[in-house]
Amino acid sequence: MNDIQIDPRGPRFSAFFQLAFSVSALLVGANVGGVVIMAVLLALFIPGAIIGPQATVQGWIFRTAVRPRLAPPAETESFRPPRFAQQMGLTFSTLAVASGLLGWDPGFFLFTGFVTFASFLNSVFDLCLGCEIYLLFKRVTTRATV
């Protein structure tokens, strides 16, 4: 499969968006407002999880509004690690919305909290949790051949 190189600052910028959404949802709480905010965030994750971070609304804002004002990136990265991270974000926001709809409040806070945790690490500390977890995930889910 063809690799696409992207500006690593794009996913990091997008993570600020995701952080703002998930923090707002936590502050609004497990009610209609919070679930709606997480549902919008869920929708924002979908293109990134299927195609890649270059296809998201957040990525489009970065490309059109932010990137023209920045110097060219010192290095580019593959779209795959951030795409995996978007898939994790999609999973957790889906779980959060589902918990909210089913009226399970602790679940809503737990899963929204995960999204907040990961987006915060990605945006503020440039630490991609999904990328770090990938190998552990693979080790657990693939059976030993020996």
Added chain:
Amino acid sequence: MLTRVLIVAAILAVATVAALWWKRRQGMVREVERAGALSSTTLGAQRGYHATFVQFSTPMCAKCPPTAALLGRIAAEDPRVAHIEIDAAERLDLARELEIMRTPTILVLDGDGVVVSRISGAPSEQQAREALAGVPRTGTDYSI
């Protein structure tokens, strides 16, 4: 409302502590004692005569390609030093045996293929050079 503000504050505080701890460990070089050596056959590539960087990567790892470029450049300076990159997701047998928990992890081997040190996370150029300098010399600098 206060509870929810405290929840947000707690998540951000825990994440900050975790991130600082993780950054501090990044590229840390640790000595390891492991009996037995890794052969070129096991690694699937030719080991270096004096030393080898064995880098474990995955396709999902953002810091792996720049690390590969750095180690490849350092290895290219000395014909007796090799750099081997292994996809840990494909060689899960090796990843399990060598307890590779994250990528990139780099094992520094001496000329006999014995693991001398282990770098977790992307090293800086200085950290990589120090790890290489820490490899004890085995054999001779010449060959007949």
